[in-house]
Amino acid sequence: GFDAAIIVDAIKTGAAPPGAIHDLGPADLESSHRLVAAHEIGLGTALALGERLGAAMPKDVVILAIEIEDDLTLCERPTPAVEAAIPAIAARILKELATRYG
Numbered sequence: 001g002f003d004a005a006i007i008v009d010a011i012k013t014g015a016a017p018p019g020a021i022h023d024l025g026p027a028d029l030e031s032s033h034r035l036v037a038a039h040e041i042g043l044g045t046a047l048a049l050g051e052r053l054g055a056a057m058p059k060d061v062v063i064l065a066i067e068i069e070d071d072l073t074l075c076e077r078p079t080p081a082v083e084a085a086i087p088a089i090a091a092r093i094l095k096e097l098a099t100r101y102g
Contacts, residue, residue: 004060006096007043008089010082011065019081021089024063062096064089 011022029044041049043063050057066085077083 001056002058004100005058006093007061007063008093009043009065010068012068012071016067018067018069018079019085020067021085021092022065022067024065026061064092
């Protein structure tokens, strides 16, 4: 039911060093129409599915993702590279909000 969304998440592309920040949009995400289990739905698929089902989806979606090294290990704290990127990504969020909503 919102017009816009800023989504912050982790990403593992292998194309950038851990801690790098990626600016993405929905078109940059892969969408899989073949679902094996509900817990395997990625963000791209979730956005596409919401639109196909006629849900009230935001038209303006900004995705800020921090490059991670390991996507299989769960920890209570981020790695040093990800932790170092948190102030930069927080600043990017504030910049997006100021640019869009003054």
